[in-house]
Amino acid sequence: MVTSASHERVRSRGLGWCAGMTVLTLLAHAVPTPAFAHAHLVSASPPVDGTVRTPPQELTIAFTEKLEEALSSIVVKDAAGRRVDAGTAHLAGDAKGLTVRLRDLPPGLYTVDWAATSVDTHRTTGRFTFTVKP
Known part of the structure; x- marks a missing residue:
């Protein structure tokens, strides 16, 4: 049987994972990368x-x-x-x-x-x- 306390732990871990991925995504976009241009x-x-x-x-x-x-x-x-x-x-x-x-x-x-x-x-x-x- 799932208790409300164990349900909260799983839920908070999921939120922590989402927050971590958000931070990683933001960092990836903040790091300058070289521009790769194509001759059009x-x-x-x-x-x-x-x-x-x-x-x-x-x-x-x-x-x-x-x-x-x-x-x-x-x-x-x-x-x-x-x-x-x-x-x-x-x-x-x-x-x-x-x-x-x-x-x-x-x-x-x-x-x-x-x-x-x-x-x-x-x-x-x-x-x-x-x-x-x-």
Whole structure:
């Protein structure tokens, strides 16, 4: 038979455990931890899903974080899936951007696949299109 005294001991132990977990949770959130950022796409030229009249000679994409050049890339393909970029992407501006030269682009739809690795080694990837239509 459970007495009211034994019931109170169990109840107070449970409350003590809850209070202890609350303190641990608060302490865990109070300790500073490093911010782990990811490089997110901010803008592109030619613009994402945009149309340009003049074929661009290069494609530049900008991100929220500085990038690791060796671990980041841009691949541009035409509607038939053929690569139309003319080499390896390189850092642009403040190291928060990537640029790749393009071959002569005839009118059409182009797909851009990008991979960006921020300086803290977090990797993001994405895809967008643009159209050349004189």
